[in-house]
Amino acid sequence: MPETLLSVKELSINVKNGNERNTAVSGVSFDIENGEILGIVGESGCGKSLTALGIAGLLPKGAAVSNGSIVFDGRELKNISQDEFRKIQGKDITMIFQEPMTSLNPLMTVGKQVAEGLKIHYKLTDREIKERVLKVLNEVGLDRVEELYNSYPHQLSGGMRQRVMIAMAVICRPKLIIADEPTTALDVTTQAKILKLLKDINMQYKTSILFISHDLGVISKLCNRVAVMYAGSFVEEGSTESIFYNPIHQYTRGLIESIPIRKNKGKRLVSIPGKVPSIKERKCGCSFAPRCQKAEQKCFYKKPKSIIFESTHRVCCNLAVGEGEECVI
Incomplete structure (x- = not known):
């Protein structure tokens, strides 16, 4: 049985803005097993990079973990000293950043x-x-x-x-590599080579990888599991196959439909209307409701709960019906 290398529970990160502190990442939970590749996908501004930096202990000035637990290889990282963390950084946990230059x-x-x-x-x-x-x-x-x-x-x-x-x-x-959009600035051919290299490293050394991207096409080629992030929270999580062939959340569906494919050549690209709300604009209810074509009145005031579908697939949506049964929207 695979062992859990990284366990993140109810992680929240606040960002200081003048005299205020706003929540940029809210209640994020996930596990990464030894030798597994987990992808976190979402538009810019969803909190993907901030989540990664929080785990690696590299949050910028003004940002801080306000709640939750980060257990790496059996150790709670929130409770260790800076000196102890430095012994882990660059050795057991490493990062690949987006722009090498x-x-x-x-x-x-x-x-x-x-x-x-x-x-x-x-x-x-x-x-x-x-x-x-x-x-x-x-x-x-x-x-x-x-x-x-x-x-x-x-x-x-x-x-x-x-x-x-x-x-x-x-x-x-290292035991864990955090790759924060490492192929974004590269051409398609070079991108494919880098993805193959990461996969080879994962297979050869059994290194776990947390792969951050805004591109579901890239995620599909590399990752075992996918977590879809929107406005600081996970809205859907499951195996790569389950997410791509049975997306439940309207945001996930929008991301998948917006991937350019050969058979749609010459047609207008699909896009999700609106934009990700800033941390000051986030209100009660579902953050995606203003952009969701199927949103109901309750979506604007009721915070969605996590609903489990097929044991490994979960979704946060007020319109999903599940808890072990098929989720339908």
């Missing part, structure tokens, strides 16, 4: 940046460190690694820089 240090060579995690977490000689760096650069599909070792980020293509970021993330053989 702004994440890599332009003044440091590639070799030094990839080696940084090893220097912090392990006692190795300079020769041993260099050997490991060259090996991992090869593993992530980079050529001429000796030359690359002494190169600077600006001398690399976008795809090469992203592979360097992945090398930095895997060199300490």
Whole structure:
């Protein structure tokens, strides 16, 4: 039986705005098993990246975890000191960011940046460190690694820089990689190669991956399970197959219908009307109600509860009927 590596329960994150604190992430719960890839998908502004940063202990100034539990490998991360957290960051939990050009240090060579995690977490000689760096650069599909070792980020293509970021993330053989939209800035061909690389790393090292994206097409190619996020909360969660072939929430359906497919070539693209409400605009009831074509009066004042469908598929919607039975909207 698979073991739970990460268990997040009722996670809420507040963001300071002047003298006010607004809730940006509200009551998010999910588990990631050892060797599993979980995708979190949603539009920009839904709280995906903030959730990831909260788990990694990298929240920006003004943002803070206000409620909930984050248990990683049996340890409650909220209760450990900063020094203890630093021993986990970069070793057991690592991150791959969206834009490598702004994440890599332009003044440091590639070799030094990839080696940084090893220097912090392990006692190795300079020769041993260099050997490991060259090996991992090869593993992530980079050529001429000796030359690359002494190169600077600006001398690399976008795809090469992203592979360097992945090398930095895997060199300490972490238990969990958090990938925050790592393929967004890449062309389609390079994107496919990076997705295959992440899948290979997952299969080879049994590394769990939390993959953040706004693109359901990308999620479908990589993830075992999917959580759909809207306005700071999960609205639907299930296996990738269940989410794609039996979407229940109207937001999930809208995201799937908006994916461009070959048979619709030349036709007008489907879009979801309206926009994600800002943290100041979020009111009681269902956050998606103002954009939902099937919303009823109760949707605007009644907060939806989580309804379970087929044991592994759950949805938060006032119009869904379920609790173990088929959910129908």
